[in-house]
Amino acid sequence: MEPIIGKTLTSEVEKRLESLFREEAEEQLEGAPDQKGKDVQPLEDLKSIVLSLEWEITDEVMGKFLSQTEELRKGCKDDKVLSTFIQMLSALGKYIRRHKGGSHPDAVKLLSATFESFEKVFKTAGTPDAERKQILDKSIKEFLKLKKAIMHKPRAKGTKREGQKDMEPGARVVISRELMEQFLNEIKVFIKTEFEEIKAELRSWKEAQERS
Amino acid sequence: MAFVNLKNKEVQVKIVYYGPGRGGKTTNLEYIYKKFNSRIKTEMITIKTQGDRTLFFDFLPLGLGKIKGHEIKIQLYTVPGQVKYNATRRLVLRGVDGVVFVADSMAVRRKHNILSLKNLQENLAAYNKSIFKIPLVMQYNKRDLASQGIPLLSVATLQKDLNSKLKAPALEASALEGKNVTETLKKIILLTVASLERELQ
Numbered sequence: 001m002e003p004i005i006g007k008t009l010t011s012e013v014e015k016r017l018e019s020l021f022r023e024e025a026e027e028q029l030e031g032a033p034d035q036k037g038k039d040v041q042p043l044e045d046l047k048s049i050v051l052s053l054e055w056e057i058t059d060e061v062m063g064k065f066l067s068q069t070e071e072l073r074k075g076c077k078d079d080k081v082l083s084t085f086i087q088m089l090s091a092l093g094k095y096i097r098r099h100k101g102g103s104h105p106d107a108v109k110l111l112s113a114t115f116e117s118f119e120k121v122f123k124t125a126g127t128p129d130a131e132r133k134q135i136l137d138k139s140i141k142e143f144l145k146l147k148k149a150i151m152h153k154p155r156a157k158g159t160k161r162e163g164q165k166d167m168e169p170g171a172r173v174v175i176s177r178e179l180m181e182q183f184l185n186e187i188k189v190f191i192k193t194e195f196e197e198i199k200a201e202l203r204s205w206k207e208a209q210e211r212s
Numbered sequence: 213m214a215f216v217n218l219k220n221k222e223v224q225v226k227i228v229y230y231g232p233g234r235g236g237k238t239t240n241l242e243y244i245y246k247k248f249n250s251r252i253k254t255e256m257i258t259i260k261t262q263g264d265r266t267l268f269f270d271f272l273p274l275g276l277g278k279i280k281g282h283e284i285k286i287q288l289y290t291v292p293g294q295v296k297y298n299a300t301r302r303l304v305l306r307g308v309d310g311v312v313f314v315a316d317s318m319a320v321r322r323k324h325n326i327l328s329l330k331n332l333q334e335n336l337a338a339y340n341k342s343i344f345k346i347p348l349v350m351q352y353n354k355r356d357l358a359s360q361g362i363p364l365l366s367v368a369t370l371q372k373d374l375n376s377k378l379k380a381p382a383l384e385a386s387a388l389e390g391k392n393v394t395e396t397l398k399k400i401i402l403l404t405v406a407s408l409e410r411e412l413q
Contacts, residue, residue, distance in 0.1 A: 009280075010402060013276060013405045020274070
């Protein structure tokens with residue numbers, strides 16, 4: 001039997017590695033953005049902020065994030081798909097700004113993933129509408145999933161809102177500006193409830209301290 | 213040394229991504245897994261805490277196929293970077309063949325890099341391995357943050373702090389953007405396999 005270890009092993013492994021990772025450069029070229037005159041600077045600025053969230057979440061960073069999404073919103077107001085993406089980014093940004101380190105562990109990850117999809121749709125002009133909507137639908141599903149996870153705690157305490165229905169698995173998500181605003185309002189209500197609970201807990205703690 | 217199973221005709225090479233907490237070790241593996249998922253055809257196993265930190269380790273096996281009738285399997289691991297998990301780091305280093313040290317380029321992380329490298333040296337010594345002899349690649353991660361005005365350590369400073377004696381191959385990288393992630397991996401695999409060749413000849 002030929003020995004496995006020999007002079008040719010390294011060169012053979014090198015060939016295999018080249019093969020395994022070969023298309024990276026080509027894929028990057030194929031995926032090169034077709035910007036067609038869109039001003040990409042606000043997008044690039046937003047991208048920098050999103051990347052910085054990996055290591056720091058402060059009021060300042062989140063403030064920049066939200067003002068940058070507003071900037072993009074103006075330029076995308078005639079594009080429903082992009083506008084919906086921006087609404088989701090804005091909702092996530094506001095939620096993270098309020099909760100910071102106490103945000104749901106998937107919130108920052110979802111914000112990054114949503115931005116990634118938004119960037120893809122933004123940069124590739126000429127993509128068929130069906131394909132753009134498909135990307136959007138996927139992001140919305142993830143958004144709703146997180147929303148459900150965030151809302152889970154109040155529901156467990158018996159505060160489920162009237163008329164709130166669970167989605168059927170695999171159901172197609174149709175989203176509108178009104179619905180998105182509703183999601184935002186629900187998140188706001190949730191945050192308000194959380195704060196009230198925290199305040200009540202603090203009050204009881206203070207009273208207990210005073211008594212002792 | 214790599215595990216060579218003559219009966220099953222299999223060679224297993226273990227590579228560990230080491231470095232300070234929040235430095236980007238897991239992000240390196242996640243990028244590889246996400247980018248080449250269709251070709252890797254294996255699952256990445258990761259155990260995280262609520263705060264998205266590596267609690268135990270990440271594991272990503274890579275198959276390079278058969279060479280001279282033997283399956284070549286590369287096992288990629290990360291260690292938890294947080295100081296308190298040293299026992300886990302040491303355990304993950306058992307049987308390691310090659311190390312990628314993922315240094316954090318942020319200026320505020322300078323001390324953490326140095327302490328982590330020292331910790332690597334100590335933990336390798338527990339297995340009678342020398343940091344000067346083991347195949348090692350330095351990756352200076354988060355270079356992309358410079359564009360946001362975040363103070364970074366210069367490459368010269370990182371080299372002086374971490375690599376002046378080791379003189380390992382060093383790459384500037386952004387694991388988040390994928391810059392030099394595959395190059396780092398290819399470099400460490402080739403160094404490790406070459407080292408394996410030398411040991412067994």
